Amino acid sequence: MSRPFDLPIRADLVGISSYGAPQLDVAARLNVNENPFPLPDDLAAAMGAAVAAAAVGLNRYPDRDATRLRQALADYIADETGVRVPVDCVWAANGSNEVMHHVFLAFGGPGRLAITFDPTYSMYPEYARDTFTDYEAYPRTADFGIDVAAAIELILRRRPTLVLLTSPNNPTGTALPQDDIRTIAHAAREVGSMVVVDEAYAEFRHHGVPSACALLEEFPNLIVTRTMSKAFALAGARLGYALAADPRVVDAFMVVRLPYHLSAVTQAVAITALRHSGVLQAQVALLRDERDALAAWLIDSGFTVAPSDANFILFGVFEDRDAIWRALLDRGVLVRQTGPHGWLRVTVGTPAENDMFRQALVEATSADDEEGRT
C-alpha cells in the first residue's frame, strides 16, 4: 500500500468543498431558475443538423474568436434592447459564469478589490477567491435595492476596480432603476473602476424596464453580461456573453481566456438557438405571466413577496424555512433555501408545476399539517 501523501493543494482551498444546488429527480424542479420547457422539436432537430455539420470539421480547432456567434448575439441584442453593439465589443464564453471569470482575470487580481451588494449571486466570491481578488459585499436596502449615496461614498473611499451590480438580482428578483446604475457607473468612472451589470434574467423584466445596454454609449467602464441559460432554455449548452462599451475590454478577455475556449459544437448550437429566438420569446412571455400570477397568489395567501423582474420569486418569511423546504420536497416540489433568513426562492415553472407548488405550499404551511409543521 502506498504511503499517505499530502496533496499540495493551495492553502486557501484546503477544506473547502464544492457547493452546488441539489440535482434531484422530483416532479417539480424549481430550484435553479431554469426554463422549464424542453426545447421545441423543430429547434432540437435544427440543432442536431447544425451539430452534424460542425462534426465533420471537428478535426480542426474551432473559430477561436467565435465571430459568427458574436455577430448573431449583437443582432439579438439590437433586437431585444434597441442598442446596436459593435461585434468587437461582444464577448462569448461557456456560460456567463465563465464570462465573469474572464472579468475577474482581466480586471481583478492580487491587491485589487471587487465590491457588490448582498443578498446577491453566490458565485461572485468564488471568482474573487480563484483570482486572488479582494471581495467585499455591502448590504442592500430593506427592499433589496441599493442605497446609491452610500454606494458612491463607498466607491470613492474603497476604490474598487470592479463593481458588480446584478439586475434583475438573484435571489431577490429586484431590477435596479436605470438612474441608480447611471449614478454608480459615474462614480466608478471617477476612480477608474469597471461596472459589471449581470443581466442573466434580463428577458424576464417587465415591459418598460430598460436594459443597462442603453448606458453602454455613456460609460466606457460598463460591461453588461447575459446568458442563454435562462430565457433561451439552454442551461445545458453553456453559453454566456458580454456587451462592452470599449473593444479593449474584449481584447483583454482574449488575453486571459483559455485557447479555443468555446467549442465548435457550442457555437453551432447557440447560433441555431439565436435564429429561433422567436419561439423561445413566446415561452418567456408565458413565464412572465405565470410569474406575475404566482406573485399575486402568494401575496393573496399572506406571504411576503419581493417584487420580481426575473423568472423566480423570493417569498417568505418563515420561522423555519428548512422545515417548509423539506415539506415541499416531500410533496415533489424542490425550491431553494437562499437569500435572507426565513426566505425561500421558487423558480417559475410550467403552469402544471406552478399548480403543484401552490398546492404543496398550502399543505406545507397549514396549521393542521399532519407532521405539525407551521
Ligand SMILES: *Cc1c(COP(=O)(O)O)cnc(C)c1O
Ligand atoms: C443563472 C445566473 C447566471 C448564469 O450562469 P450561466 O453560467 O450563464 O449558466 C449568471 N448570473 C446570475 C446572477 C445567475 O443567476
